[in-house]
Amino acid sequence: MRFTRGAILLCFVGSLGGCAGTAAFGRTENYESAWPAISGYTASNIDVLVLDKRPYVLSNDKKQSFVGLMRGGFGNPFDIYTTSGLPLSEDIEHAVVKGLQNVGIKSDGISASDGGLRQAKSTNGKLLLITLTEWKDDTFTTPHFEFNILAEVYDEHGMQLGSQQLQGSKAVSSTIEAGRQALSDLLASNSVSKALLN
Amino acid sequence: MRSPKLLPCLFALMTLSGCASYSYNNEKYSSASDALAGQQRYLEGVANDVAVLPTSISGTAIVITPSKETCEALGVTKSGAPRQEFIDYAATNEQYEFANFYKYLEKSKAFSRVESRIVDHPLLEARNVSASYVATIYLHMVSPSQVGWYMLTPGAKEPKQINFDATAAPGAPKINSWIKSIVDNMSKGN
Numbered sequence: 001m002r003f004t005r006g007a008i009l010l011c012f013v014g015s016l017g018g019c020a021g022t023a024a025f026g027r028t029e030n031y032e033s034a035w036p037a038i039s040g041y042t043a044s045n046i047d048v049l050v051l052d053k054r055p056y057v058l059s060n061d062k063k064q065s066f067v068g069l070m071r072g073g074f075g076n077p078f079d080i081y082t083t084s085g086l087p088l089s090e091d092i093e094h095a096v097v098k099g100l101q102n103v104g105i106k107s108d109g110i111s112a113s114d115g116g117l118r119q120a121k122s123t124n125g126k127l128l129l130i131t132l133t134e135w136k137d138d139t140f141t142t143p144h145f146e147f148n149i150l151a152e153v154y155d156e157h158g159m160q161l162g163s164q165q166l167q168g169s170k171a172v173s174s175t176i177e178a179g180r181q182a183l184s185d186l187l188a189s190n191s192v193s194k195a196l197l198n
Numbered sequence: 199m200r201s202p203k204l205l206p207c208l209f210a211l212m213t214l215s216g217c218a219s220y221s222y223n224n225e226k227y228s229s230a231s232d233a234l235a236g237q238q239r240y241l242e243g244v245a246n247d248v249a250v251l252p253t254s255i256s257g258t259a260i261v262i263t264p265s266k267e268t269c270e271a272l273g274v275t276k277s278g279a280p281r282q283e284f285i286d287y288a289a290t291n292e293q294y295e296f297a298n299f300y301k302y303l304e305k306s307k308a309f310s311r312v313e314s315r316i317v318d319h320p321l322l323e324a325r326n327v328s329a330s331y332v333a334t335i336y337l338h339m340v341s342p343s344q345v346g347w348y349m350l351t352p353g354a355k356e357p358k359q360i361n362f363d364a365t366a367a368p369g370a371p372k373i374n375s376w377i378k379s380i381v382d383n384m385s386k387g388n
Contacts (some may be wrong), residue, residue, distance in 0.1 A: 030284060033267070033271035035271040038200060098271065101318070102319050103321065174278065
């Protein structure tokens with residue numbers, strides 16, 4: 001009888017662990033697919049550089065591919081990483097480049113090794129520099145998304161043409177859609193949009 | 199004493215099953231590949247029922263549709279925290295759905311020849327190739343809620359929208375209305 005009770009308890013905990021583990025452990029997020037919606041067009045080539053300055057990444061507490069937390073049945077946190085396995089900054093760079101290309105704008109990503117770059121690489125081109133000070137989701141019963149991002153636009157001579165900072169912290173229905181919306185809002189802001197698309 | 203003995207088995211089965219299920223057209227399937235096979239059967243049925251037009255427009259048309267990556271990024275609504283395998287299924291399903299429009303147009307014989315292309319950025323591709331075709335038909339996606347069919351003809355400054363008849367029944371009647379919109383746009387010129 002003790003064995004039966006033990007078996008039942010073990011299977012029950014196993015089931016919970018299976019559910020929680022299946023739901024929370026080993027999760028990834030594909031921010032590569034968070035292509036921002038772009039309104040407008042420019043014939044200029046836009047170079048995109050994304051820098052990750054999240055404090056817990058700079059201090060090496062978390063990997064560059066860390067995107068947030070998924071919580072198990074008791075609120076215990078499991079780290080979520082990028083689906084690509086690449087740094088989050090590269091996933092977001094990919095998404096922004098694809099978003100620009102989707103409306104016919106020529107755009108390329110720039111390696112993070114060029115992190116000090118503050119001017120467009122090509123004649124008549126523009127550099128879109130995005131700095132992530134925060135970008136993290138936290139999902140227990142409802143996903144929560146927190147971000148603090150800065151966009152700066154430079155011309156080929158290194159002159160800053162515009163900039164905008166955006167931050168938020170809110171419950172969302174989808175972290176990927178929230179990420180897409182944050183990037184869309186950032187690039188649609190008056191200062192950045194005018195600098196990029198004029 | 200029966201139920202305590204059954205309980206461990208029940209929990210074990212729940213753990214193993216993982217609640218994975220895929221659906222298409224209100225039918226449930228146990229795997230993504232089965233669901234996609236069900237989709238293919240449905241789409242072939244729609245293509246078979248597309249009306250063949252009595253006359254063809256001379257020349258080659260091209261239908262440009264988005265890749266799976268584009269469908270995942272711009273066509274799949276991701277609420278909650280869906281697993282990547284479900285997103286993959288939805289994106290593949292959507293890519294097949296759109297790519298099949300080439301078959302519908304070919305079946306209708308609206309043009310003497312039809313080609314197809316699947317690319318990441320249909321708008322960009324359409325602009326690049328439109329001078330080579332009598333009609334360049336493409337699907338432009340902006341977000342899951344902003345998706346539309348457009349067409350370019352040589353010399354046209356602006357794309358024309360391709361519409362569906364909102365009152366047409368799903369399946370072949372809806373597709374026939376899409377083909378009619380293309381033919382109407384061709385007859386209007388630039």
